[in-house]
Amino acid sequence: MIKEIRTRIPEYDRPDDELYIKVVRMAVEQAIEGFLDHIERPGAPWDPEPFRMIGRGEAAEGRNLEPLQTAMRLGARVGWRRLTEIAGPLGLSPQSLYDLGEAIFVYLDQLADAAAEGFEEARARAAGEMERRRNRLLDLLLSQPLASPEAVADLAKAAGWRLPRTVACVALDDQHGGHRARPGGQRMPALPPDVLAGLERPAPCLVVPDPSGPGQAQMLEQALRGRCGAIGPGVPLAAAATSLRWAREALELSRRDVLPRGLLRCEDHMAMLVVFKDEELVSALAEVRLAPLAHLRPTQQDRLAETLLAWLRHGRGAGEVAARLHVHPQTVRYRLRQLEELYGDQLADPDVRFELEIALRARQAVIGSRR
Template sequence: MAVRGRRAVASDGVVLPPTVEGDLRPRLPQLAEDVVAAIVDEVPSYENALNEEMGVVIRNAVRAAIGAFLAMVSGQPGRDPDKLLAQALDGAYQLGRGEASSGRTIDALLSAYRIGARISWRELSRTAVDHGSDPKTVAAFAEQVFAYIDQLSAASAQGHTDESATAGRVRQRLLERIATHVVDQAPEATILRLAERAEWKVPATLTAVLVPEGEAGRLLQALPGQTLQATDLPELDGTVLLLVPNVHGRPRGRVVRETTRSGGTVGPPRPWREARSSYLRALRAHEAGLGADTESHLPELVLTADAEALADLREQALAPLAGLRASTRAKLVETLRAWLLHQGRREEVAEALFVHPQTVRYRVGQLREAYGDALDDPRTVLTLTIALGVEA
């Protein structure tokens, strides 16, 4: 870890005599206690720090930071100021990472540094004056104290930022694994363990949303914060799967509207352990180009659930027309579909086909010649309705 900035200790001279360090060093434990007490008193985020393991870490960090500084400014032979500074900055960096892991903000940490600098300077300056340091020396000492605190603050801020970013990436990877496991219907215990680690609250339902990769970020901004995302499922090609928690009724309508803008597809809400069915329905609707809301296209989804079976059924149902010319067969199939959908009402069939009612009468006569009494058989009507429910 490297932190850029000016050195806390000048290389062109020593500010304090070694006797000051000798007097101050035994006081470090109490000084650390005073600093921690002031931080806990003045920064609400640290109210319970003394009762946590972090309290020990903070005390040790304060003692180490002040001890390193004293060693750097005392001019003791054999001490490398650069090495001491590097060690102090590394300690501050690790402290920043630990604070991020504990959930405390960078503002709280920087406030703690300012308080620590104030308390430490009060004791350091008093001791320096007691040892006869002149005003010029004390002023130079103050400059170096606060420059040193600035560098420690910067190192801790960098550690806090790095840890926060790392934690964010780790959580995102966990959430993606949860999404994949939910779709793959992995054991519930496995998913719940990951959910606990990722701090993901298991919802009552999940709704699958498929959206183009370029629109996923925008759509996520409009969806609940606990929405899961998956990009590496084998069926996805340029598409992202979002699993949206607990959207029913009007909230689902809003999701459909936002997804329509993104050119995506919304599956039905399902209990979270059954989210795979929502995903598969959305996938089928997406591949068929049926539009954003799968629930508005249930007949088409049902009729195309088994494409081969539908093709076989169509061939079987239309067998009586197989011997006709292609153009005649096409017109009769078109008429038969309209006749079934409009329940034999000739005027409505004619309007739907943009032909004269007499034309409809003539074509229906041809159909009755081909099918005979079968057109009055409920089973045949059902078969034809299913076979012709979706245009070939």
């Protein structure tokens, strides 16, 4: 049996590895002795652990079960051939020979089932260990203060994760519960193995390596379709926590309807993120710069604020502002004259115009979130 197995299955032919040869011999001997015990004492309990252990060994070697199953079939064939050769001298009847053959194949199924159990157990344990390492790596990357580069590199190697030059963090909304599920009960598509996923965290997140790389943007959009979340800016690996902080701030503004719902990119909304970084300071700025509008009726304030923001953002021509606001140019000219009366020479000051735009953008976002 050993000769046939080593001849026919290259994975088990290691002539220079004495320990491995002993392991193969031990496996074959255990299989034969187990079969003989089963024939001698059919009702005795059978211990599957030796072949579970063999299955675990196959997983540790990085193989699938095909070589082991082939070895079992070869061993059974050799055993059956030997029995047929000695059936005559032993006086075995055809019925006894048939019964022995059937017992061999039943036993072969038992060995295969035990090996498969051990194999799957080892695979599950290895997957669980790898998942724990990846979760720990995620903790290190997002920790404050940042762990040492050596510690990150060592754990990345143990987790099978290639260290990228840049990363982007994604903050996901957990409002649907069961973070692996999408709205409607659909599961999120599988993410590429180089994406570190913390989907079971109280605040679920992802770390995406090389976010500007080929296909990364499309991958994220496809995987996160239907989810509310924010993709932080691409940063060096050491600044991963910063990318996540920006993503979470953007997600919070999205929940408040200051920023759009759905999947948004921080890079598309940097101005609003800066504006809302210190809302008390922005409110104080708005109180000063929008004071000339304070005595007007709310509807007048809204119209003039909208016109002034469009004028600051899109140029000082009444025609262009009118096109942006979908009103008549004459209406814009009338409002601009009102604003000149209210603000006087302030509108000629670049610093005042800059601060006015900040205050007006913040006002627009707050009003939009209330509607």
